[in-house]
Amino acid sequence: MTPRSPLRHFDQEFVGRALAEALSRGGDYADVFFEETSESKLTLEDSKIRSASIGSVAGIGVRVLAGDRTGYAYTEQPTPEAVLHAARTAASIADDNRDVAPISVAPGSPRDLYRAEVPLIGATPKERVVFLERADAAARAVDPRIQKVTVSLTEEVRAVAVASSDGVLVEDVQPMIMFRVGCIAEDGSIRTRGTSGDGARRGLELLDGDAPERIGRLAGEQAVRNLTAKSAPAGSFPVVLGNAYSGVLLHEAVGHGLEADFNHKGFSRYSGQIGERVASELVTVIDDGTIASERGSINVDDEGNTSGSSVLIENGILRGYLHDKLSARIMNVAATGNGRRESYSCMPMPRMTNTFMPGGPHTAEEIIASVDRGVYAVQFGGGQVEIGKGDFVFAATEAYLIEDGKVTAPLRDVTLIGNGPEVMSKVTMAGNDYRISEGMWTCGKDGQSVPVGVGMPTVKISSITVGGTA
Amino acid sequence: MSAHDLVEQAVAAATAAGATSADAMLLEDDGITVLVRDGRSERVEEHCSRGLGVRAYRGTRLGLAYTNDLSPEAVAETARRAEALAEVAAEDEFAGLPDADHIGVFDGDLDGADAAAGEWSSDTWIDVAKRCEIAAREDSRITMSEGARAGGGRRRMLLANSNGLLAERNHSTCYTAMGVFATGDSGERQRDNWSSMAAHFSDLQAAEEVGREAARRAIRRCGYRKPKSGAFPVIFSPEVARDLAGTLAQAVSGGAVFRRATFLADSLGEQIGSDLLTLVDDPTLPRHVGSRGFDGEGVRSRRTVLVDGGRLESWLADSYAARRLDVAPTGNASRSFDSPPGVAPSNLVLMPGESDASELIGDVQEGLYVTELFGMGVNLASGAWSRGAGGLWIEKGELTHAVQELTIAGDLPSMLKGITAVASDLHWHGRSAAPTLRIDGLTIAS
Known part of the structure; x- marks a missing residue:
């Protein structure tokens, strides 16, 4: 499909007038965010397409800053009157009255990080069906104990434009493809699940070659392996985290706590600690929104800043926070390109993009061999963090026991819990097998969801609480 | 128009x-x-x-x-x-x-x-x-x-x-x-x-x-310690008992049942929990957040007893799940404009019992009063349940100090049977309500 510019209903002169209206009550910064997002989805269950859907939503959000205060309003009607009304509503966060001359905005030139060779949301979804059928067949072929397979293909094109009172006008068209497989395996009264998927800011070529079969097989194999899982141990143990997916640890234990809105207010466990040691020397953490085609990458953020790469922790020392324009103004630093929002109906906040730890000196085999009795956690169902004290959890959906330096029995789902800086100081080995995870992650904050990426080498945590029952 | x-x-x-x-x-x-x-x-x-x-x-x-x-x-x-x-x-x-x-x-x-x-x-x-x-x-x-x-x-x-x-x-x-x-x-x-x-x-x-x-x-929460690891009785405060009620509602949701994605898929009509456990979905309660006259497909609302005295009486179902499972729809089609209907509770009530909440705590020699659960460690298919938690430690029937950075784990079939006391103090929040309750057989790790 050829995306339509969300700016097509307005000319540049009107955009400048809307910004002036937004500042008419004394605000000192304003932006107008235009969005038109289309999505199509196919779902296959019991080996047949159960539903096909397509839709689009569009809207225009106006934000006004007055010092550290924010007013926000939006409209779903692409008319000058509706946008000016939203601008006046948002403007009232400030309580002055003044005449503001129209603001002149000039188009900027964003990055070009997305590779969508075969365009998403094609005219005939019918030709997509075969991808889902192939994944379904591959998952079922893993083992006769696979009872149920669900496959979904979601294609999204998010066209946005941001105009701000500092004179910037940028547009971006953000593709996203997501392919997911879920399986249920049964053996007698034992029932388990397996999930896998991939996603990226790419086109349908993500599913080239044997990708559907590979993704289907992974889900099937995980479900079958879990049939023989036993209860995880309870208590503190050394834990080896597998590469790629374990990046969810960084996302929870480090990333959220470094979002600057929590820091300029003094809420975060990491507030005021720039330059201090917050992790072991082996730990470097980077948030990078510029990796070509990754799920968390963006050409520009949702307030018009060019995306960037930020070193958050360097060899264990805290180096910086993730900023949006508001936090950058308050802390008097440059914005980092992390101002993101779920949609036109939400104000932006500092958010992660792709968060990862580069590789270290050890091999995965060495790391596993160094553990007498512990847990090897490979795949995760997501996590959560309490920003103030820094305690976080993440749930392993595929994990194994390590006994005498060898990976042995699969374990049932288990939660790991720890405190951010304490756990990061216990990273005692880091592998040379860094990899960014398949694009499957969505981050939630304050009710807003945005796509993100995570990456990690194999690492060893010398001790963390494992929430098992054995 | x-x-x-x-x-x-x-x-x-x-x-x-x-x-x-x-x-x-x-x-x-x-x-x-x-x-x-x-x-x-x-x-x-x-x-x-x-x-x-x-x-x-x-x-x-x-x-x-x-x-x-x-x-x-x-x-x-x-x-x-x-x-x-x-x-x-x-x-x-x-x-x-x-x-x-x-x-x-x-x-x-x-x-x-x-x-x-x-x-x-x-x-x-x-x-x-x-x-x-x-x-x-x-x-x-x-x-x-x-x-x-x-x-x-x-x-x-x-x-x-x-x-x-x-x-x-x-x-x-x-x-x-x-x-x-x-x-x-x-x-x-x-x-x-x-x-x-x-x-x-x-x-x-x-x-x-x-x-x-x-x-x-x-x-x-101030002055917290990490608790001992081991098996202890756990008293769920109403706010975390609501979390368990929500998990149980998902486990009896028709969509999870026909997808075989719940440990209760074959348990309709069976005793799945303690006789103290009764769970009701009720969209007909006046002035409640989840109340409504009909569901997302137009099916008339009605009160549904899902679990009665520990016996699994009904699935939650929209019309599709109901046809697949050969039952009547319960009026639980939940739907937004941009997606097909799914199955979700309306107002969910884990029914209160007879005892005072203070008695439940008073009866515990040593154990946990849990006031917070976090993370996503629930596997509905296998029934594995492992969560981050926080609360207060109970000694000789008294709440003592705060405890944090711990997990509680068990498996859902045993947890439902391990409900050994349910208090009378029903607390509502939004669309769900639950009282204080006691579960035996859980493992605490820290």
């Missing part, structure tokens, strides 16, 4: 394009939220969302389309796209609109909308939030405010289908929420929060009470 005309036009356009049956839903959602921090309104947000979704069937093949452009041309085009997409779907003997004898509206006044909701303004909520924050900071141990949030709004849903249905639902919701940081004697800093949600402003917990409860919870 009026909203009523718009949904009827959408259905007409789908059938004119060739659909053998169709329905259309229009959602309108208007409201305001504010954040007050340190006595100043830091954020004021207004929202006004519209959306229309069309389900079109060619026989038993389903296509869906949606838009938030409510011009008659865009709505008609959306209906045509839904019909065209039905070609992609497979025949599915269970698909289709609800049967006529299930369609209808609950006969009774649910009083789901506050008559004054139209006059709620940003000043209304700034006042509530300011009072909440002042009360939260009365205690000198509260050293920082995360801010008080308050807000509310109205929601209207219109549903039409090709069997002549045209129905409307009106709701209001409002809420107050407070987050605070307390500083303990040793300088440790602890955060906690509290909130209230209601359909009517007058049913909202007083702003000052919400603030003071947030403060009380943050202060009692």
